[in-house]
Structures are given as C-alpha cells and as structure tokens.
Amino acid sequence: MRKLLLAGLASVSLLGSSAQAGEVRFDGFPDFDSHLDILIPKYEATHPDVSISxxxxxxxxxxxxxxxxxxxxxxxxxxxxxDVSFIGSFINEGGFENLSAPxxxxxxxxxHFVGYAWNQGKGTxxxxxxxxxxxxxxVMYYRRDVADSVGASMEDVISSWDSYIEYGRKLKDQNVYLIADAAEVAQLIIYTTVKEGxxxxxxxxxSPLVTSDRFVHAFTVAKQIRDEGLDAQVRAWTNEWYEGFKNGTVATQLSGAWLLGHLQNWMAPDTxxxxxxxxxPDGIxxxxxxxxxxxxxxAKNKKDAWDFIKYLTNxxxxxxxxxxNIGSFPALTATYDDPSFDEPIEFLAGQQARHLFAEVAxxxxxxxxxxxxxxxxDIVLRAALLEVLNDGKDIEAALRDAERLIKRRVR
Known part of the structure; x- marks a missing residue:
C-alpha cells in the first residue's frame, strides 16, 4: 500500500528523514489528497521506479x-x-529551486499555461x-430561486456596483442578504483593478499603494454594503457561511470557479x-x-519531484x-478544448459553466x-478594513495608518 504519511489535522515531525531513490513526498492541503488518490496509481503504473507518498x-x-x-x-x-496568497512571499524568501535553471x-x-498564473510563479x-x-x-455564484423571487436579471445586477447594491436592497425586503461578508467586495476590488505596472x-x-483611489473605492463600496445592512456579517469557512448557502439566506458569493466543487460535494449538495x-460585477x-x-x-529527490510536477501540471x-473530481480549474490552456467543457453541469441547472470559467481565465x-x-x-484586509466596517473608522484615516504600519513592518 502507498505510504500516506499524514492526512488531516495531525502534525508529525519528519525532520531528518531521508528519502530513498525514487521516493517523492508531496506536501499539501485538502482536497489534494482526493486528487492524488486518483492520480498516484496511474503515475506509478508508468513509473515503476518511483513511489509517491x-x-x-x-x-x-x-x-x-x-x-x-x-x-x-x-x-x-x-x-x-x-496557495497564491503566499506564493510571492515564499518565492522571494529564496527557499525554492530555480525552475528556469537548465x-x-x-x-x-x-x-502552455494561462499567462497571469504563470507570471505569479516568477521571482523578482x-x-x-x-x-x-x-x-x-x-465569478459570481448566485441563487436562481432568490433572483426569481424579486424578478432580477443577473445581467442587470452585475452591470455595476450600484446595480449590485440595488439588488441587495430588494433582497433585504425579503429577509435575504446580498452577500455573506462585505469585506469580500473590498478584497475583490483591490485584487482585480490593479493598474498596469x-x-x-x-x-x-x-512603495505602498494603499492610500490610492483603488483602495479608497474598495473600502467605500464595502462600507456602503455594510452600512445598509446588506451583508450577513458572516466570515467564510464558518458553519454560518455554509448554512447561508444551504437555506438560501445569502443570495450571491464572489469566488473562484473552484467553489462549485465545494458547493456540490459537501457544502450544500441538496441545493x-x-x-x-x-x-x-462592474465588468471585472x-x-x-x-x-x-x-x-x-x-528536497531530497528533485529529479523525480520535477517529473511529477510536470505530470500534474502539464x-x-x-x-x-x-x-x-475536485472542481479545481485547469491552468493548462490545452484542456479548454476538451469535450468535457461542453457538458451541462447539473448542480448549476444545466449551465455550461466551464466555458465561462475558461473565458475569464x-x-x-x-x-x-x-x-x-x-x-x-494582513494589515489592510485583516485590520484596517475591519476597523472601517465594524468600528466606523474614517476610510482615508484607516488607509493612512495602514500605510505607516506597512512601511515600518516591511522595512
């Protein structure tokens, strides 16, 4: 049987262990284990001298x-x-192999890959x-039944942030929240409206950019949603978050395409x-x-590690x-012509959503x-934004304070 060194929450110290020739250890987080359970036997069948744990x-x-x-x-x-949120810091700390080397x-x-994702894996x-x-x-996932209850067209809803908020006002009359957490709107605007360069x-x-118009706009939209009582004030990955998806009290969720796998597999399969x-929204x-x-x-077995990475990615x-199997969207653009992209997705009422995902990518x-x-x-989204949303702190003052703290901590 394959050696499963650790699955789940437990932590086992493996410092000082030595790998034998052909042994490759993969360190990750769920749901990669489900993915690997399918792929490892296939890989080992064509690489009999390699053992993956x-x-x-x-x-x-x-x-x-x-x-x-x-x-x-x-x-x-x-x-x-x-995860992409850690990749820049980890790369620039210098602990990874230079994969551009001969x-x-x-x-x-x-x-072979989506351009923006490839660039995120580069160092300075x-x-x-x-x-x-x-x-x-x-993308934006939305409850069809909730939209139908107020006669809303999603094309109109997503045309601007103003129209998105107006949709939230209609939902409020039905005791339904527009979104679980207004902070996610600010995060989206910050990450997706970056100017070239x-x-x-x-x-x-x-130099920090956090006092620029992009951040002021992001905080302003999120604050309007919070002030009007349009969000449930529920953080992601909590039981309350899952319940909102199950019972239809949260109408929309801004997310990556990958949320589909979670919704249909374990979060809200009955929906x-x-x-x-x-x-x-807003043409983003x-x-x-x-x-x-x-x-x-x-790493102790870099050659076989690289071969396995190429198999998984290329x-x-x-x-x-x-x-x-786990709803992870491919970075490999050659897959976008696969017939599976034409398949209607039952969970999404037969929508051929993979074409949308590929277009966005x-x-x-x-x-x-x-x-x-x-x-x-951490300073902007985990501290300054929460001070604005929860405590009523002035937006520009919060961002100026964040800038000072960023300069001090980065230096």
Missing part, C-alpha cells in the same frame, strides 16, 4: 509548517503546494520558481439546480485563488482529473506578487 495538513497549518521548514532548511517534502528548463512550458529576478497547478477564475500593494519601487454562475475580470507546485531547495489527464491581467504582499494583506 503525501502529507496533508489543513490549509493554514500547511502554510505555517512550510514557513518553518523553509526558514530552518529542513522538514519540507520534495513537492509542495503553495536542469529543469521550466521556461519552455510557459506558453524573472526566473520561474513555481508552476500553477490550478487557478481560480473569478503596479502590484497588489506596492509599486515597482516597493442542486438552485444555483447559477455569472461574471463578476479577476482571479480568486489558485495553487502552485514548487520544489524546496532542501498533462491533460491530470488537469482534467482535478476539474472533474484568459482575460485576467497579469499582476506580479511582491515580497511584502502577505504583510500588507
């Missing part, structure tokens, strides 16, 4: 553990998964350090046929989530398996992550 921890635990592994130079697997030649694969030196394994084309939080010279999906094309595969410098078999502008993004994200 995996170690799974919950999303936050995995990234905390990996932070420690990279800092201490030991304990990481041969292949590691990194022994990997990752740059030859560039044209222009080299490739991580390969996108799945992406999150930004800018980063999410910093300009090319490393099949009640959902639809459309573009994001953006990314919401995504994952990358990298090889830590401390073969239609593996990429389409992720789409069909190819229109998302590229934004390079920068070293201080994780710090700035």
């Amino acid at each position: 995996y170690q799974m921890n919950q999303h936050a635990d995995h990234h905390r553990r990996l932070t420690t592994n990279l800092a201490t130079g030991s304990g990481a697997g041969d292949v590691v998964v990194v 022994e990997y030649d990752a740059d030859a694969l560039k044209d 030196d222009g080299n490739q350090y991580a390969i996108p394994v799945d992406i999150g084309p930004g 800018e980063g999410f939080y910093f300009d090319e010279d490393g 099949a046929g009640l959902w639809g999906v459309t573009n994001l 094309y953006g990314s919401w989530g995504g994952s990358f595969l990298a090889i830590p410098k401390q 073969t239609s078999e593996a990429q389409l398996s992720g789409l069909k 190819q229109k998302v502008p590229a934004v390079a992550p920068r070293k201080g993004d994780l710090i700035a994200d």
